[in-house]
Amino acid sequence: MHKERVEKVLSAMQQQHISQMIISDPASIFYLLGKWIHPGERMLVLYLSLEENHKLFINELFPVHEDLGVDKVWFKDTDQPVTLLAQHMEGENVVGIDKNWPSHFLLTLMEHKSDCNYVNGSLLIDQIRSVKDSLERDLMRKASSFNDTAMGSIIHLLSSTHTEKEMAQKLLAIYEELGTEGPSFDPIIAYGANAADPHHGPGNGILKEGDSIIIDIGCKHASYCADMTRTFFYKSASEKAQKVYNIVKEANARAISIIKPGVRFCDIDAAARSYIEEQGYGKYFTHRTGHSIGIEVHDFGDVSAVNTDSVAPGMIFSIEPGIYLPGEFGVRIEDLVLVTEDGCEVLNKFSKELSVIG
Template sequence: MHQERIKKVLSAMEQQHLAQLVITDPASIFYLLGKWIHPGKRMLALYLNLEGNHKLFINELFPVFEDLGVEKVWFKDTDQPISLLAQHLMDENVVGIDKSWPAQFLLELMEQKPDCSYVNCSPIIDSIRAVKDLQEIEWMRQASRLNDQAMANIQKVISPKYTEKQMTQQLLEIYEQLGTQGPSFDPIIAYGANGADPHHSPDHAALKPGDSIIIDIGCKASSYCADMTRTVFYQSASEEAVKVYHIVKEANARAIAAVRPGVRFCDIDAAARSYIEEQGYGKYFTHRTGHSIGIEVHDFGDVSAVNTNPVVPGMIFSIEPGIYLPGKFGVRIEDLVMVTEDSCEVLNQFSKELKIIE
């Protein structure tokens, strides 16, 4: 499977007349080699060459004993890894470099190989990673099933005895019990007015009757990410909160209904945004409608007004409209969808009906 992915990269390189590239993003290296290596501040680089001269440059601090399908070039902390990499690059040629490589490495390489020119090769890998294969799709379904269960379990323990932070701790224990690989991002649990901040960090806020509760959570399974948001209410919901909830729910449904091959991401965003604007809450929907997801919770690509790319089968992204009323409350409802041959499949199945926790 991983060799097939490398073949796709080589084919794209050939089409773009790019003979060599240096991939340093750990998530992309995992995608191509099937092995997670977290180098910290040390250099890690997968070198691909149209002549088949593939090499993984790796510090001896990270012992990788299995065959990854490419030659390993080891170095020590006392070595000069950029010099080692430079020796293997083709002279007077274009080098593809991925967007996440720290400048300290790239600048040194440019000094050592001044006759080469350097281009961003990330669009090649990003576009290939964006379309999930059958195995990836099954792993994404698995992660979302576990996340559905976690959402059910966390809602059962909602209580005024738990602050937002304590609820987050409860969630981490639930993920452990379910056998996940832990959270795919820092969970957001926001009570009442805190929910008006879309990226609120859970704090010591206490739960009060009438509060909305935004629960934005995701787990990892088989190295793939889930992500889902539900908003519930504690003991009661104001007339305004009920109205806003149903507007967000309808916006979520309209965006999902718009998903099918060939539709542009910006049109999916518009399906949610235009409805919220019609209802008079446009200025309170302050973020894009969604983001791509896979090995990383924020893969390349998003559902936004400026992304004019069409969706294709195998893409997976979130649909998460929200309305945030400062000083009052927030409502966000998020699902993951996978583009199919004629529409889409919603990966998580947890109910979106308005729910009041007693």
């Protein structure tokens, strides 16, 4: 058990008058206990209470025998785990429920414990997870370093004889050779007109001279996710392509330049978006400027026009403006940034200068 993290959750529970928490999200359980358990359709619950009556409810199918700092309550497939959970819970109180807990578990619990008041407790943990401690920051730095190395390796393999899909397969081999835990998400490798689709899945596309190449990749290190995007050009880049690239690069820089504690996420988004709009490409920047990241590649929180929350030291999120011209090409440049006490640290060191390869 990460005692300091659990204490933060308990303190937040007390402030929000939540006496009990039912946590089922495997990522949040890993965050608090340091152990991944993937239960599938079976119930898995970390139960926390202000009375320190903490329990981990777990199916005997999962051989978790190490001491996790919390009492385990085992059950079999033939047992009624929600009934077991209800028997261990306290009386009339406010219960925080994980937003991802299946409704058939929740509805059954509400029948057993109709005297409790149920609220969405996920935001409480999400906000705590959004501020990384020193250990998490170091793991994110290392994951990003691995990703920088992988980017350098993959671009040297690009050629007109390899499809997007084949390059994605080569990337997996690179991650394995580096000793990572594999990809943190399905890689995006897109050539030419395919790069105008922000979420293009690698297919049978082949490089042609003048194509833009979007490479959006991420690996995992010690359960923490990296994410970075770079755009290259194959053999040549037209004047229009160079212009668009430099607009996106400047938008990326402008957003990063204003990041410091107290700045709102929406203002960071505006720093990138307003510049792209000024240059006449606003309607081609079709997504938010970034997302939070950590144990999950998309943690709680984002860099968007509607997020008025302020950034705080320890937060890590992406800055990834893009311009996508249908039928022509796309450009995206993405870095991960860590908010510091007086600014931010860019975790990715791979060059963002316009690069023509091949």
